[in-house]
Amino acid sequence: MTYAISVLTLGGITVILAMxxxxxxxxxxDLNLSYYAYVALGAYVCGVMMLPPPNASxxxxxxxxxxxxxxxxxxxAVAVCAVVGLVVGxxxxxxxxxxxxxxxxxxxxxxxxTFSDQYAPLFNGPQGIYGVPHAFGGVLRFSxxxxxxxxxxxxxxxxxxxxxxxxxxxxxxxGRTLRAVRDDPISVSAFGISPYRRKLAAYVLGSAxxxxxxxxxxxxxxxxxxxxxxxxxxxxxxSGIIVGGVGSVWGVLFGASVVLIGVPQAVLFxxxxxxxxxxxPALQNCIIGLIILVFLYLRPRGLFPxxxxxxxxxxxxxxxxxxxxxxxxxxxxxxxxxxx
Amino acid sequence: xxxxxxGAAADAGLDAGDGCVLEAQQLKKRFGGLVAVQDxxxxxxxxxxxxxxGPNGAGKSxxxxxxxxxxxxxxxxxxxxxxxxxxxxxxxRARRGLIRTFQDPRVWPYLTTLENVxxxxxxxxxxxxxxxxxxxxRATARQAANIQRAVDVLSAVELEHMRDRRARELSGGQARLxxxxxxxxxxxxxxxxxxxxxxxxxxxxxxxxxxIRGMAERGAAVLLVEHNMEAIERVCDSVxxxxxxRVIGTGTWEELRQSExxxxxxxxxxxxx
Ligand SMILES: Nc1ncnc2c1ncn2[C@@H]1O[C@H](COP(=O)(O)OP(=O)(O)OP(=O)(O)O)[C@@H](O)[C@H]1O
Ligand SMILES: [Mg+2]
Numbered sequence: 001m002t003y004a005i006s007v008l009t010l011g012g013i014t015v016i017l018a019m020x021x022x023x024x025x026x027x028x029x030d031l032n033l034s035y036y037a038y039v040a041l042g043a044y045v046c047g048v049m050m051l052p053p054p055n056a057s058x059x060x061x062x063x064x065x066x067x068x069x070x071x072x073x074x075x076x077a078v079a080v081c082a083v084v085g086l087v088v089g090x091x092x093x094x095x096x097x098x099x100x101x102x103x104x105x106x107x108x109x110x111x112x113x114t115f116s117d118q119y120a121p122l123f124n125g126p127q128g129i130y131g132v133p134h135a136f137g138g139v140l141r142f143s144x145x146x147x148x149x150x151x152x153x154x155x156x157x158x159x160x161x162x163x164x165x166x167x168x169x170x171x172x173x174x175g176r177t178l179r180a181v182r183d184d185p186i187s188v189s190a191f192g193i194s195p196y197r198r199k200l201a202a203y204v205l206g207s208a209x210x211x212x213x214x215x216x217x218x219x220x221x222x223x224x225x226x227x228x229x230x231x232x233x234x235x236x237x238x239s240g241i242i243v244g245g246v247g248s249v250w251g252v253l254f255g256a257s258v259v260l261i262g263v264p265q266a267v268l269f270x271x272x273x274x275x276x277x278x279x280x281p282a283l284q285n286c287i288i289g290l291i292i293l294v295f296l297y298l299r300p301r302g303l304f305p306x307x308x309x310x311x312x313x314x315x316x317x318x319x320x321x322x323x324x325x326x327x328x329x330x331x332x333x334x335x336x337x338x339x340x
Numbered sequence: 341x342x343x344x345x346x347g348a349a350a351d352a353g354l355d356a357g358d359g360c361v362l363e364a365q366q367l368k369k370r371f372g373g374l375v376a377v378q379d380x381x382x383x384x385x386x387x388x389x390x391x392x393x394g395p396n397g398a399g400k401s402x403x404x405x406x407x408x409x410x411x412x413x414x415x416x417x418x419x420x421x422x423x424x425x426x427x428x429x430x431x432x433r434a435r436r437g438l439i440r441t442f443q444d445p446r447v448w449p450y451l452t453t454l455e456n457v458x459x460x461x462x463x464x465x466x467x468x469x470x471x472x473x474x475x476x477x478r479a480t481a482r483q484a485a486n487i488q489r490a491v492d493v494l495s496a497v498e499l500e501h502m503r504d505r506r507a508r509e510l511s512g513g514q515a516r517l518x519x520x521x522x523x524x525x526x527x528x529x530x531x532x533x534x535x536x537x538x539x540x541x542x543x544x545x546x547x548x549x550x551x552i553r554g555m556a557e558r559g560a561a562v563l564l565v566e567h568n569m570e571a572i573e574r575v576c577d578s579v580x581x582x583x584x585x586r587v588i589g590t591g592t593w594e595e596l597r598q599s600e601x602x603x604x605x606x607x608x609x610x611x612x613x
Contacts, residue, residue, distance in 0.1 A: 172479060173462035176451065180459045183448035186410060190442070191526055192434035192463045247450075306450065 005148050011261035012155035013216045018240040018256035019162050019249070020209030025238070026247035026306070027175060028202035029182030030093070034105035035210055036233040037112040041084060042077040042211025043218035044116065047129040049073035054124070062124045070135035070219070078211045085207025089200045097185075109231040117226040128225020135219050155216055162209060166249045178202055179247065179306075236260060239288045242295050245302030254304060263287055359385040361421055361561040362438065362530050367406050368415035369399075376402045378585040380416070384530065384561040389552060391572045391593075392565045394582035400565045401443050403582070404532050407563075408440040409433050420530070434463075437529035441536060445519040449508035456507050456518055457493055460525040461486035493521045496551065498544065513539040520548060524555075531555055531562040537571055549575050 017039060024032045048064040050073045068076075092104045116123050123129055134147055135154065142150055169175050178198050181188045185195035218224050237256070244255020264284050272279045295302065362384040369377040377399040384390050392400050405411035407418055409430040418425050425433055447456050465482055494500045497517040502510060507518060520536055533552070537545045545568075553575050556562050566572055572579060573593045581589040581602045589602040596602045 168476070173458075173465070173483070176455055177459055177462055180448040180451055180456075183450055184446050186430070187442060187446040187448070188459070188463075189429065189431040190408060190410070190434055190440055191460045191522065192431050192439075193459075194429070194431045 002145060002148065005145075005152050007261065007265060009148070009152045009155050009220055011257060012152070012159050013213055013220060014237070014260040015240070015253060015256040016155070016159050016162055016216065017210060017213040018237045018244075018252050018260065019159075019166060020206045020213060021234070021237045022241050022247065022249070022252045023166065023202050023209070024206035026241060026252065027170070027178040027182060028199045030199060030203065031098075031102040032105050032203070032206065033102050033231070033234055034088070034108040034112075035206070035237065036229060036231060037109040038081045038085060038207045038210035039214035039217065039233075040116065040224065040229055041112065042081050042214025043224040044123045044129065044214075045080045045211075046070075046073040046077035046215040047132050047218050047224055048123065049076050050133055051129060051131070060124055060127070061121045062129055063122060070133075074212070074215045077215050078208050081211025081214075082204050082208040085204045086200070089203035089207075093196055093199050093203060106231070109234075113226065113231050124225075126226055128223060128228070130223035130225070132218055132222045132224075134222070151216075151219055154219075158212065158216065162212075163249060163253060170249055174198075174201075182247075236285075236288060239292045241302075242292055242300075243302055245304040245306055247306035248302065248304050251302050251304030251306065255302060259288060259291060263291070359387065359561075361386050362407065362563075363419040363422075364403070364407060364416065365419065366416040367403065367413045367418070369402055369406055369411060369413050375585055377406065377413075380582070380585070380587050382563075382580050382587060382590070384563050386529070386559050386561045387556055388577045389556045389562040389564055389575045391576035391579035392563055392582065393567070393569070393572060393579060398582040399585040400582055401534055402585075404440055404534050404563070404565065407532055408438060410440075434526075438532070439523055439526045439528035439530070440532035441519050441523050441534055443534040443538075445512075445515040447507040447510070447515050447518050447522075450506060452504050452506055453494065453499055453510065453518055454487070454490055454503040457490040457521050457525045458483075458486055460522045461490055464526065490525060493525045496524065497521050497547070513541065513544075516540055517544065517548075520551070524551065528555075529560055531560050532565075533563065534565045535567065536564070537566060537568055545571065 017035075021032065021035045024030050024035070048062050049066050049068045050070060051062070051064075052067045054060040054062050088105075088108055092101055092108075116128075117126055119125065134142070135151070177188065177193055178201075181193070181195045181198050185199075188195050188198075214224075221228065237260070240256030240259045241252050242255070243259050244253065245251025267280055267284045267287065270280070270283065360383045364380060364382050367377055367380040368375070380399070380403055382390070382392070382403075392403065394400055402411065406413045409425070409428060409432075413426070420433070420436060420438060425436075425438075428436075448459065451459065465486065491500060491503065494503055497520055499510075499514060499517050499521060502514065507515065510518060516536065516539055523531065523533070531552075536548060536552070540548060549571055552562060552564065556577075564572070564576060576593060578590065578592055579596055580587050581596060589596055589599050591599070
């Protein structure tokens with residue numbers, strides 16, 4: 001039970017992360033390799049907001065240490081990620097596109113990673129931050145397992161909000177324009193839309209969601225250190241997007257769940273050779289890499305390719321997407337046709 | 341330079357210069373060693389369809405790129421309603437009513453036909469990421485109005501039955517019709533068309549020409565790049581002829597037919613109908 005809760009919590013966080021990356025990659029078409037830097041930044045910032053001032057005699061150093069609540073920490077962390085995203089995006093997206101953008105973002109990650117690892121006064125260097133207080137620990141006095149359940153609920157709630165929000169955005173003029181920008185930015189600008197501003201908005205939105213995911217990740221492990229993540233983490237998220245369907249909210253929800261929760265669990269059934277602790281994680285990454293290759297070759301637009309909402313004359317949206325049709329159908333049956 | 345002044349002069353008399361909406365002054369553009377456009381001056385008037393013809397590689401599309409800001413000129417100026425727009429981005433020019441099509445239709449392949457047209461409507465109604473969430477009802481109402489218009493525009497070019505198909509599934513000619521529908525949705529004041537009829541069947545081509553005329557009649561200034569001389573003859577009030585990056589003649593179609601230099605540079609090369 002505890003194990004299942006833990007798997008689902010981590011899985012839910014990973015799916016939230018994939019959602020944010022999908023806005024940048026799937027909607028705006030920007031291959032952002034720095035995504036995980038925002039996840040880490042969100043985690044670090046929330047951590048140093050919540051922790052008490054560092055205890056130098058124990059060899060701990062980090063900025064801030066304001067002993068704030070989880071709520072304040074989250075808001076600050078998400079805001080910092082959004083602002084950093086705005087600054088980086090407004091530099092990187094203005095001129096560089098395509099492969100160059102990807103390379104610039106990769107450099108950003110490497111710089112941030114090196115800094116967080118080597119420059120101890122920032123986030124305690126290689127040791128990282130640890131012992132982060134539980135979310136709402138002061139108000140809700142949970143037992144250990146009670147807290148885990150609470151965290152799962154929190155992650156699920158955030159996931160629902162993110163999916164709902166992105167679904168609305170996807171169907172809105174914003175989502176539609178963004179997908180047009182992805183397909184051909186120059187012809188979009190010929191109709192009076194600045195592709196740069198739209199891409200920047202997507203970049204900031206994705207960064208903020210990445211930071212939010214980072215905050216949840218921090219709560220899940222109650223610590224964050226350079227050993228716990230690498231710039232390559234972003235690639236795992238890409239696998240969820242590619243399998244599910246680039247750009248598709250429901251596809252990514254599904255793909256990220258299957259690949260990023262399912263595969264790591266399935267791998268555990270494979271007997272590892274004794275004494276090879278790194279065997280299973282390595283195998284897992286190989287399998288995910290293989291899945292990406294197979295999908296790119298056989299089904300590049302994923303299992304649930306991005307759908308276009310079918311628009312009725314009254315402006316009401318009839319949604320074509322299979323998962324939605326399925327759920328809506330079930331709900332209608334439950335309520336009786338009249339109510340629906 | 342053999343250019344016939346009659347038509348231009350007659351126009352000038354009619355409009356007293358005020359009808360001139362878009363003006364290019366001595367534009368020059370080079371790509372590396374190649375001078376694609378040189379000393380190119382032309383002007384567009386509202387209520388008029390102006391043709392731009394010339395052999396392949398004459399620099400017509402490049403002129404459209406310079407006028408719309410997709411490329412920057414090395415020399416010369418572009419004036420919109422008398423104001424210099426040299427430093428203005430493509431989207432800023434578009435927001436001032438200057439809309440172009442491309443020689444490739446450049447539709448957005450993963451959007452449906454209807455969505456392709458809707459994006460243009462969205463562009464006119466402004467930024468709506470927040471509105472979709474915070475003022476959902478109003479955004480939906482505006483969307484409904486946009487959809488109604490988009491469907492009308494699509495039926496005008498007989499693409500309504502394709503509305504929910506992805507643009508990448510359209511045929512070459514249909515993609516061009518969609519590009520035209522997007523332009524119509526934008527309801528522009530200055531229209532730059534790069535070979536809108538290429539690959540379109542004759543009956544629909546006639547329809548498009550009517551729509552182009554209609555835009556001019558409602559007050560737009562239209563520049564039409566086209567290799568189909570019959571079409572040029574039918575809709576254009578006046579024509580500019582380009583060759584090797586230069587404007588080598590201007591006037592009405594009838595006048596140009598009589599101009600030796602023009603016939604030699606272009607009409608003599610087999611393009612004549
Ligand atoms: N981006 C570019 N880079 C380099 N050369 C270019 C570029 N665009 C156009 N040219 C060159 O500029 C010249 C004019 O090209 P342009 O496309 O304007 O011709 P055009 O009159 O539109 O021809 P067509 O009737 O075939 O469309 C050509 O010689 C072309 O090779
Ligand atoms: Mg051309």
